[in-house]
Amino acid sequence: MTVAPMNDATSLTLPRRVSVLSWSPARLVEWGARHGAPWLVPLLLLALWQLGASLGAIPPNVAPSPVDVAKAFGRLTASGELLSNIEISFLRALGGLLVGGSLGFALGLANGLSPGSERLLDSTVQMIRTVPHLALIPLVILWFGIEEDAKLFLVGLGVLFPVYINTFHGIRTVDAQLVEMARSYDMSGFELFRRVIFPGALPSIFVGLRYAIGIAWLTLIVAETIAAQSGIGYMAMNARDFMQVDVIVVAIIVYALLGKAADSLVRRLERSYLGWHAAFRDRN
Amino acid sequence: MSLPRREHQDRAADEDNRGVAISIDGLARSFGAQAVLEGIDLKIEAGSFVAVVGRSGCGKSTLLRLLVGLDQPTSGSVRFSDPVTGAAVAGAGRIMFQEARLLPWAKVLENVEVGLGRRRSLPTARAAASATLAAVGLEGRENDWPGVLSGGQRQRVALARSLVSAPDFLALDEPFGALDALTRIEMQTLLEGVWLDQGFTALFVTHDVAEALTLADRVILLEDGRVALDQVVDLPRPRRRGSVDLALLEEQILKAILGSERVRPEYEI
Numbered sequence: 001m002t003v004a005p006m007n008d009a010t011s012l013t014l015p016r017r018v019s020v021l022s023w024s025p026a027r028l029v030e031w032g033a034r035h036g037a038p039w040l041v042p043l044l045l046l047a048l049w050q051l052g053a054s055l056g057a058i059p060p061n062v063a064p065s066p067v068d069v070a071k072a073f074g075r076l077t078a079s080g081e082l083l084s085n086i087e088i089s090f091l092r093a094l095g096g097l098l099v100g101g102s103l104g105f106a107l108g109l110a111n112g113l114s115p116g117s118e119r120l121l122d123s124t125v126q127m128i129r130t131v132p133h134l135a136l137i138p139l140v141i142l143w144f145g146i147e148e149d150a151k152l153f154l155v156g157l158g159v160l161f162p163v164y165i166n167t168f169h170g171i172r173t174v175d176a177q178l179v180e181m182a183r184s185y186d187m188s189g190f191e192l193f194r195r196v197i198f199p200g201a202l203p204s205i206f207v208g209l210r211y212a213i214g215i216a217w218l219t220l221i222v223a224e225t226i227a228a229q230s231g232i233g234y235m236a237m238n239a240r241d242f243m244q245v246d247v248i249v250v251a252i253i254v255y256a257l258l259g260k261a262a263d264s265l266v267r268r269l270e271r272s273y274l275g276w277h278a279a280f281r282d283r284n
Numbered sequence: 285m286s287l288p289r290r291e292h293q294d295r296a297a298d299e300d301n302r303g304v305a306i307s308i309d310g311l312a313r314s315f316g317a318q319a320v321l322e323g324i325d326l327k328i329e330a331g332s333f334v335a336v337v338g339r340s341g342c343g344k345s346t347l348l349r350l351l352v353g354l355d356q357p358t359s360g361s362v363r364f365s366d367p368v369t370g371a372a373v374a375g376a377g378r379i380m381f382q383e384a385r386l387l388p389w390a391k392v393l394e395n396v397e398v399g400l401g402r403r404r405s406l407p408t409a410r411a412a413a414s415a416t417l418a419a420v421g422l423e424g425r426e427n428d429w430p431g432v433l434s435g436g437q438r439q440r441v442a443l444a445r446s447l448v449s450a451p452d453f454l455a456l457d458e459p460f461g462a463l464d465a466l467t468r469i470e471m472q473t474l475l476e477g478v479w480l481d482q483g484f485t486a487l488f489v490t491h492d493v494a495e496a497l498t499l500a501d502r503v504i505l506l507e508d509g510r511v512a513l514d515q516v517v518d519l520p521r522p523r524r525r526g527s528v529d530l531a532l533l534e535e536q537i538l539k540a541i542l543g544s545e546r547v548r549p550e551y552e553i
Binding site: 180195202277 | 398
């Protein structure tokens, strides 16, 4: 929890997006401390790395200097190679997430709402879940080759379970007293779902989504390094063949940035849809 | 107070015509071998305020749940009837619980709208909810999340939700049990006010005999699933807390509740 010093009561009522220019120096420092702090450690590490590379302590074939990485980044961006690979990887992750996520969500809904469906399907889902989906890669290559279907299948499979489990759990743990209250006011069917069950399950569904995004990237990296002809993972593997360590590092950084961006997006969604929940209220 | 009045407003002044009469015949409910209610017979006058007291586990809550249809009796029947024509009417009872049970993801106003039942999607819902919210003293809190309200305010929202449909019958299951003493007095006054204003039939379950006596026309003591005492409280309103009449009645009812188990102290002063 961020404990921002709020000495004067007026700061509570200020609009949240105030132009930096209108701020006093003290407030500017406070703003900098709040928003700059998370970047302090990464920047420090980067500086140490550059220092080590410049002094020759880190040989360039182990890790290139940040400057070299930046140059590689520029080169790859200029040639359009980086962007097209990012696009391909992004679309794969998104596709897998949509397919696997919708399936997991639908299964979670069905099993959470209907005991019959749970009896029929839950143990099957749990059995498949215990198989590490990456163990299926050899089989998937046999089935689909190294086409897009293979990546879609793997990402979808990996994403399905966290979404399923959290949707199911969210629905099952909706406050029974609220459901009883709603029923006493003649609420039933889809209205009960829309007004009570779904909003009650939403925090848990978001947890599932965040897990799923992590797994989607992980799966994609593995799949692209093993069996692909495009994408960031392929770019990194290809670079290895030519000993381009700088390109490999660029690929890793891009993965990190994309992962972070996806996570931030979900956080933003959480803040706007779970505003009622004390834990997600805007802390500003 | 400006609560939505029931349809026949011209009759509102005539107290006998508001609320429904309830007649309960041989009502029994058992859970497995455990009999919670064993044949309750009660006639509740239309528009009266009846309190049900008793120890925990005596079946008070079960009785309420049966009356509002949240549970089905093992045997016996409940009949709601129009006090004028005597014709049977469908029980349109509402229940208020000990917990406010507000939807935390719905704003206060939307929570009140839930109380309109099937009419909550009509365009008039907002206005009705607003008016009722104002009547319980929460004007201006329409767009707050329930999470920022105090316990007493949440219970006010719950009261507004149960009143917004102008029910004929309101069941209250220890609604103020979790509130602090001062808030509780405030809520009792509020409830008495809206009841006098709307004239619904009220059945109020509580474990607090003093609270029952402050509010009710009649106090019913349940013991082991049966009516053990049926006491009319014929005192003028608003009742003064701590008055001698109330104290005497309270003593009498408490004796009835505790009587069988009261042990003579070894030493008496």
